[in-house]
Amino acid sequence: MEKQLVIVDCDAGIDDALALILLAGAHKLNKIQLLAVTCVNGNTTVENVVNNVFRILQTCGLADIPVYQGAHSPLLSTENARISATEQFHGPDGFGNMFKDKLDISKLQKEHAVHALYRMVCKNPGEVSIACIGPLTNIALAIRLYPDFISKVKAFYVMGGNYTAQGNITAQAEFNFYSDPESVHIFLANSIKPYVLLPWETCIKRAMDPKWQDHVFGKINTPEVQLMSTLYQFYLNSNKESAIYTPCDAILAAIVLRPDMATKLIEHHADIELTGRRTRGQVVIDHLASNKPNTNIVTECNLEIFKELLILALDPENYEGDVL
Structure with a gap:
């Protein structure tokens, strides 16, 4: 069986790191071939995202994976952009300002992420899956620049949005989609086959058990776990009222590796509200089914598979199962 080719488009905050x-x-x-990581403005500036991606890849011993810098702002300069930029859930630099050492980012590719995305899918038509775990600005720009871009992608896996109007940055909107709703509209309006969409509500139904984090995940002694433990400490200090961590982006990454981890998917046609005074950034579902479905919305997932995938990735020498 040929290895799945994967590109990650991210805004490298704490949950992106685990993904x-x-x-x-x-x-x-x-088990897969990680072709590249493309960076987009979101949790922090795109320059900080680049630094964080290099830190993750160097920690994982994969410093040669190509990294591309992409969009430095949303498509439009709107109130959304201002609010998203000030909501520093992951600290000013996306990693809680927990690291002071200077990183070597000399291997940053000169090609813009949007052009790199198109080039890579053209080189491997119908073979590349793209995991989108940040705002969709790079993807929307690729669609606008290259009309055949989507037709050359095998599958899109997207963490973002909502399906019952429950938000986290506003009462009705999820951060990734709220940060650049115009890009989401472009993405959804140009679907050829339904995208896999992991919304906010599904993620918060499957938060990580702190006891499992401490007694299983936290007991693995690898640089990757040490990195995540440092970032998780920032999360705990910033969220003293709750020790529950919801690794949304990592859950999506697990679904990329094991699609059957998504135990319930519902096909819907979805768009995003762009003009609502209170609902801008909210995903709007066509419950009348008057339009062809463009999303497979994940409403249930198996967290036990997710935990096994984590253990395998972090401690393969001691893993005894067959999750992959």
Whole structure:
């Protein structure tokens, strides 16, 4: 069976880090080929995102994976952009300002992420899956620049949005989609086959058990776990009222590796509200089914598979199962 080719498009905050670590582990085990990581403005500036991606890849021993810098802002300069930029859930630099050492990013590719995305899918038509775990600005720009871009992608896996109008940055909107709703509209309006969409509500139904984190995940002694433990400490200090961590992006990465981890998917046609005074950034579902479905919305997932994938990626020598 040929290895799945994967590109990650991310805004490298704390949950992006765990997602990349998970996919990096599968790459090192020769289960997938991680072609590249493309960076987009979101949790922090795109320059900080680049630094964080290099830190993750260097920690994973994969410093040679190509990294591309992409969009430095949303498509439009709107109130959304201002609000998203000030909501520093992951600290000013996306990693809680937990690291002071200077990183070597000399291997940053000169090609813009949007052009690199198109080039890579053209080189491997119908073979590349793209995991989108940040705002969709790079993807929307690729669609606008290259009309055949989507037709050359095998599958899109997207963490973002909502399906019952529950938000996290506003009462009705999820951060990734709220940060650049115009890009989401372009993405959804140009679907050829339904995208896999992991919304906010599904993620918060499957938060990580702190006891499992401490007694299983936290007991693994690898650089990757040490990195995540440092980042998780920032999360705990910033969220003293709750020790529950919801690794949304990492759950999506697990679904890329094991699609059957998504135990319930519902086909819907979805768009995003662009003009609502209170609902801008909210995903709008066509419950009348008057339009062809463009999303497979994940409403249930198996967290036990997710935990096994994490253990395999982080401690393959001691793993005794067959999750991949």
